[in-house]
Amino acid sequence: MIMALDPGNILKAHDLKHTRQRVRVLEEISHGQSAVSQPELEKKLGKEIDRVTLYRILNAYEEKGIVHKIMDANGTANYAICSSACTAHNHHDEHVHFNCTNCNKIFCLELTIPEIKMPEGFKAKTVSFTAYGLCNKCNKEK
Amino acid sequence: MIMALDPGNILKAHDLKHTRQRVRVLEEISHGQSAVSQPELEKKLGKEIDRVTLYRILNAYEEKGIVHKIMDANGTANYAICSSACTAHNHHDEHVHFNCTNCNKIFCLELTIPEIKMPEGFKAKTVSFTAYGLCNKCNKEK
């Protein structure tokens, strides 16, 4: 049941070559408990990986369904590892996100998004739910 | 109860001068039943209003609580008129949004976002709910 989460397997499973750069990006994204913004990744990896390469790797990961991209309130891309249920054509990212307005981090909460009946004619394929406020860390500091 | 919705009153009520450019932007935003993206506004108003002025007007409107800004999946800003209940410091935008993946339009649905209990330590101030799929128009065409 525990599917291989190490970079090597993830890359192999998606027909992506195992390169130093790709491994590093995966490491950084799976690092903490929150999603990582692209600017953060650039800051962290700027010396090791070219900016353009980072764009390409992130796009590839998103297309393959390895990570999911979450836009924060500023239109900045954030990335988190997809659950193993995700595939390139069937993205399951239907949990609640929490976007801290202080530290700007995005957390993937283990909460399912409630169903909502759409009006006549509107057919929802996927939904997204994001809560904005203070995360558990920033709450204490304030 | 029906508060004045004409541009003149809206602007006056928020201490903004009544200029040709501001009126046009308000007209375009309140035009249809869906939110308008910034690129659409630029295309529509490009001959009448400078790009930079448009940025400034949209920012002012958002700060004053005249419009609300909705980021679509591409990180593009979309704007819709706020309900009269919005003020600069108390934004009420807690209805469901529908983002059509075909025509890219965003619709403000008259549906309230269900409450979700946050995990220990996380305090949500506002929430956003967006459904992605085909809108009533695009559903028919496909």
Added chain:
DNA sequence: TTAAGTGCAAAATCTTTGCAAATGT
């Protein structure tokens, strides 16, 4: 060996800033 991936340079966008001229009250 060779197709895929990377880095660099440069183009194309998008967004912000500064300032002089124009405009609304």
Added chain:
DNA sequence: ACATTTGCAAAGATTTTGCACTTAA
């Protein structure tokens, strides 16, 4: 008359594209 607002020019930032060099399989 005067503070705001606008347009233009230009700086800054972000994202994309092309191509030669490198690297994993």
